[in-house]
Amino acid sequence: MIDARASAKIGEAIALRTRSRLNLFLILMLIATAGLWSAWETNFNLPELVRGWHHINNLLARMFPPDLEIIENLGGPLIETLQMALLGTTIPIFIAIPLAWLTATNIAPDPVLGNVVRLVLHTLRTVPELLWAMLLVSAVGLGALPGTLALILHSTGSMGKFFYETIEAVDPGPIEAMEAAGANRFKVIMFGIMPSVLPNYMSIILLYWEFNNRAATILGLVGAGGIGLTLTHAIQDFEYQEAVTCLIAIVIILTVIDRTSAYLRRKVI
Amino acid sequence: MARELETQAQLAIPKMPARFTAKRMLVAILVIAIYWWSFEGTGVNPVTIIEGMPAMWDILQHMFPPSLEDYQDLLKPALETVYIGVLATIIGSALAIPVGFLGSANLSHPLIYHPVRLVLNVFRGVSEIIWALLFVVAVGLGPMPGVLALIVFAVGVQSKLVAEAVEAVDPGPLEAMRAVGARSWKVFVYGAWPQVLPLYLTFCLYYWDHNTRQATILGFVGAGGLGVTLFWNISMYEFEKATTSVILMIIMITIIDRFCLYLRKKII
Numbered sequence: 001m002i003d004a005r006a007s008a009k010i011g012e013a014i015a016l017r018t019r020s021r022l023n024l025f026l027i028l029m030l031i032a033t034a035g036l037w038s039a040w041e042t043n044f045n046l047p048e049l050v051r052g053w054h055h056i057n058n059l060l061a062r063m064f065p066p067d068l069e070i071i072e073n074l075g076g077p078l079i080e081t082l083q084m085a086l087l088g089t090t091i092p093i094f095i096a097i098p099l100a101w102l103t104a105t106n107i108a109p110d111p112v113l114g115n116v117v118r119l120v121l122h123t124l125r126t127v128p129e130l131l132w133a134m135l136l137v138s139a140v141g142l143g144a145l146p147g148t149l150a151l152i153l154h155s156t157g158s159m160g161k162f163f164y165e166t167i168e169a170v171d172p173g174p175i176e177a178m179e180a181a182g183a184n185r186f187k188v189i190m191f192g193i194m195p196s197v198l199p200n201y202m203s204i205i206l207l208y209w210e211f212n213n214r215a216a217t218i219l220g221l222v223g224a225g226g227i228g229l230t231l232t233h234a235i236q237d238f239e240y241q242e243a244v245t246c247l248i249a250i251v252i253i254l255t256v257i258d259r260t261s262a263y264l265r266r267k268v269i
Numbered sequence: 270m271a272r273e274l275e276t277q278a279q280l281a282i283p284k285m286p287a288r289f290t291a292k293r294m295l296v297a298i299l300v301i302a303i304y305w306w307s308f309e310g311t312g313v314n315p316v317t318i319i320e321g322m323p324a325m326w327d328i329l330q331h332m333f334p335p336s337l338e339d340y341q342d343l344l345k346p347a348l349e350t351v352y353i354g355v356l357a358t359i360i361g362s363a364l365a366i367p368v369g370f371l372g373s374a375n376l377s378h379p380l381i382y383h384p385v386r387l388v389l390n391v392f393r394g395v396s397e398i399i400w401a402l403l404f405v406v407a408v409g410l411g412p413m414p415g416v417l418a419l420i421v422f423a424v425g426v427q428s429k430l431v432a433e434a435v436e437a438v439d440p441g442p443l444e445a446m447r448a449v450g451a452r453s454w455k456v457f458v459y460g461a462w463p464q465v466l467p468l469y470l471t472f473c474l475y476y477w478d479h480n481t482r483q484a485t486i487l488g489f490v491g492a493g494g495l496g497v498t499l500f501w502n503i504s505m506y507e508f509e510k511a512t513t514s515v516i517l518m519i520i521m522i523t524i525i526d527r528f529c530l531y532l533r534k535k536i537i
Contacts, residue, residue, distance in 0.1 A: 031359060038356035042349065042412035042493065049408070049417075056407045083307035090304070091313075126519045128486045130398065134503050135511075139328045140321035144311040149318075218396045221489060225311070228399075235402060251394035 059240065066248060067241035074230065074249050080144050081226035081253070084219070085212040088151025093205060095156045096121075100163035101189060106175070107167065109185070118164075124157025129215045133224035147224030151212050158211075162204045166197045202268045206261045213257045217250045227253075328508055335512035343498060347517055349412055350494035354481035354525075357416050361423030361480075362473045368424060369431025370457050375443070376435060377453070386432075392425025397483045401492040412493030419480045419487070430472050434465045470536050474529045481525050485518050495521075 039045070099117050101107060108114035129150045136146035175192045183192070220228025227250060234243040308314055371377050372385040397418050404414030435457070443460045451459070488496020495518055502511035 034355050035359040038352035038359075041352045042356060042416055044356060044413055044416050049413075052408055059403070059407045080310055083310040086303070086307050087311055087313055122523070123519060126522050127515060128482060130486045130489060131499065131515070134489070134500070135328065136325070138503060138506070138508075139324040140317075145313055145317055145321070148311045148313050214396055218398050221398060221402070231399065232402070235406065247395055247399070250399070251391065254394060255390075 063240045063244045065241065066244040067239070068245060070242050070245055071249075074227065074246065077220070077225075077227040077230045078249060078253060081216045081228075082213065084144055084148045084151060084226055085209065085216040085257075087148050088155055088212045088216065089205060089209045091152050092155040092159050092208075095152075096160035096163050097201075099156070099160045100167055103160075104164040104167035106170070106172065107185065107189060107193065121157045121160040121164075124153050125161060126157070127154070129154040130218060130222060133219045134222040137223050142223040142225075144225030147216065147219040147226060150219060150224060151215060154215070155208050155212060159204055159208055163197075163201065166200045166204070167193055170196055199268075203265065206265050206268075210257055210261045214254060217254070331506070331508035332512040334509065335516060336507075336509035337513060339510070340513055340517075343495070343514060343517055346488070346493075346495045346498045347521060350484045350496075350518075350521065351481065351525075353412050353415050353419065353484040353487070353494055354477060357419030357423060357480050357484070358473065358477040360416075361420045361427060361476065362469075364420070364424050365427035365431050365472075366469075368428040369435060370454070372428055372432040373435035373461075374432075375438075375440070376457050376461065382432075386429075389425045389429050389432075392421050393429070394425075397422045398487060398490060401487045402490045405491050410491040410493075415484060415487040415492030415494060418492060419483060422483075423476050423480060427472055427476060431465065431469060434468045435461045438464045467536065471533060474533050474536075478522075478526055478529045482522055485522070 099121060102109065103114040103117040103121070105114070132150035132153045133147055136149050140146050140149075170193055174196075175188055178188050178192045216226050216228075218228045220226045220230065221232050223229065227246060231243055231246040231250070234240070234246060368385065368389070372382050372389060374382055377385070400418035400421050401414055404417045408414050408417070438461045443456050446456045446460045484494045484496075485499075486496045488494045488498070489500045491497065495514055499511055499514045499518075502508070502514060
């Protein structure tokens with residue numbers, strides 16, 4: 001009697017295991033097919049890559065040693081990169097916070113307006129900053145201005161999303177209590193919501209500061225200022241030794257930014 | 270007596286911290302100076318922005334309505350973008366497992382993991398598009414350098430995440446396995462990996478989304494995908510065609526983003 005029940009349970013367990021193994025197998029097959037299909041469509045083949053290895057070697061040989069003479073010319077573009085990232089992170093805060101208030105479902109004044117704002121934020125962040133930069137460069141010309149504006153547009157979309165999601169996750173208790181005590185919407189936002197989301201906001205802002213520094217190093221590829229411009233020129237002129245110096249400078253500056261951000265995060269939060 | 274009471278009352282009131290200390294003033298001045306300098310340096314100010322408004326408006330007018338005449342030409346590059354994203358994610362995620370193992374401080378040998386971590390730092394030190402720029406020089410135009418660029422960056426980030434996840438694993442089972450004589454790769458496969466797997470799958474989904482987004486702009490440097498078309502459209506001032514590409518791109522990214530979100534909910 002007990003044996004029969006036990007063996008039935010064992011049978012069930014075995015069936016379950018077989019099923020989950022079959023599922024795993026099917027999923028792996030699906031992934032493998034997708035990979036092979038993509039490799040076929042993109043002409044990605046390993047043998048050719050290995051045969052073409054000498055091209056990569058050749059490039060590497062022409063990159064070293066780095067040309068250190070151009071270091072003095074890198075200061076200006078590097079500072080420009082940092083300035084773009086600073087403004088590209090600070091200005092969106094003042095745009096994204098009010099937009100988040102308009103669209104967070106628990107405090108939004110009007111659902112239609114909220115959805116429109118959400119769509120705008122979605123578009124702003126789905127278009128990559130490099131594409132914004134390119135469009136703005138064709139509008140206002142080369143330089144750091146279109147680059148900074150591109151960072152502002154993209155960051156407004158991304159930070160705005162995180163901002164409203166944070167507000168939506170706020171504990172509704174204190175808000176209800178304030179409303180019951182007769183606080184108006186502005187007071188609820190200022191004294192009920194903002195204090196509780198502030199640490200998260202700090203964290204989001206620091207994250208986007210790092211992100212924007214990284215992005216600011218590449219905006220130069222389309223002529224929108226920063227160190228990317230120097231790098232692109234070096235590569236276009238086949239000055240690979242200069243290019244490597246730029247790359248090293250980029251890696252160093254981004255590492256410093258990451259460390260600073262981690263330090264500030266510990267201090268602030 | 271009265272005077273004594275007064276002092277006592279004064280003592281009872283906690284001293285308010287000074288609002289304007291010299292240090293705070295200094296920091297405030299420094300911050301204002303840095304911002305002033307940044308506005309100066311980048312040329313961002315109301316005047317330049319207002320001056321640029323007519324040009325931006327002009328471009329917006331050129332962008333709408335979007336031209337639908339050769340939307341069929343967009344399908345191939347759009348699909349290529351998807352393929353680049355899928356392939357780079359699969360290869361990058363697969364490579365991240367062994368590399369992450371070699372780069373974890375608790376399971377790997379110090380002589381291995383320090384160099385591995387250093388290489389990973391370089392891999393994710395520069396953005397995908399810069400890798401793409403270099404690979405285009407090395408292996409020529411097309412989707413191939415794009416895939417390689419995404420793989421290099423994804424390996425850099427995902428291996429680091431795997432390594433950190435392995436380091437954060439509960440050490441108990443690992444020690445037990447070592448005590449009965451398991452080799453370190455066995456400790457990894459049977460001890461650490463089951464604990465890391467859910468986290469790893471989340472990274473993979475995140476990087477699929479991320480790689481597809483990046484794949485749309487890699488074309489700006491000639492590394493395949495929708496970006497190539499977009500770059501030419503904008504360079505030739507055919508903004509009404511560019512809008513069609515941008516809309517297609519937004520739709521594509523939104524679909525993949527939603528799909529990833531759905532899969533993530535299923536996994537966790």
